[in-house]
Amino acid sequence: MGDASQFKDAKQLVAYAGLDPSIFSSGKFTANSTRITKRGSKRLRRALYLAVQCGLRQSINLKIKNFYDKKRKEGKPYKVVVIACANKLLHHVYSILSKSEPYKA
Numbered sequence: 001m002g003d004a005s006q007f008k009d010a011k012q013l014v015a016y017a018g019l020d021p022s023i024f025s026s027g028k029f030t031a032n033s034t035r036i037t038k039r040g041s042k043r044l045r046r047a048l049y050l051a052v053q054c055g056l057r058q059s060i061n062l063k064i065k066n067f068y069d070k071k072r073k074e075g076k077p078y079k080v081v082v083i084a085c086a087n088k089l090l091h092h093v094y095s096i097l098s099k100s101e102p103y104k105a
Contacts, residue, residue: 001044004097013094017044019087036083048086056085064089 007013014020018040024031038045055061056068064085071081096103 001041004094007094010091010094014087014090016040017048017086017090018042019045019048019083019090045086048089049082052082052085052089055089056082061089063092 001013001016004013007016011020015037018038019036021034022037023034052064055064059065067088068081068085071084072078076084092103
């Protein structure tokens with residue numbers, strides 16, 4: 001990932017990781033299902049996915065665990081929710097690195 005200051009905001013970092021949704025639209029048509037773009041760093045995306053999976057199994061990060069539980073109750077599939085959690089984790093990481101402050105659970 002390198003230096004966090006190279007990204008203007010967390011959305012740029014999410015796009016760099018390839019976790020941003022691709023939106024298909026044309027005229028009045030907008031697609032119902034969207035997928036992640038996967039155009040970014042494959043290693044970063046995989047590291048985040050595995051970090052979220054391990055964190056959920058051991059319930060280490062309660063903010064991510066609560067977000068996961070909320071999305072699962074909404075009826076979202078497992079992998080969709082894990083990618084959403086990876087996106088959220090990346091927002092947390094960007095915030096920590098850009099502010100140079102320790103994480104507050």
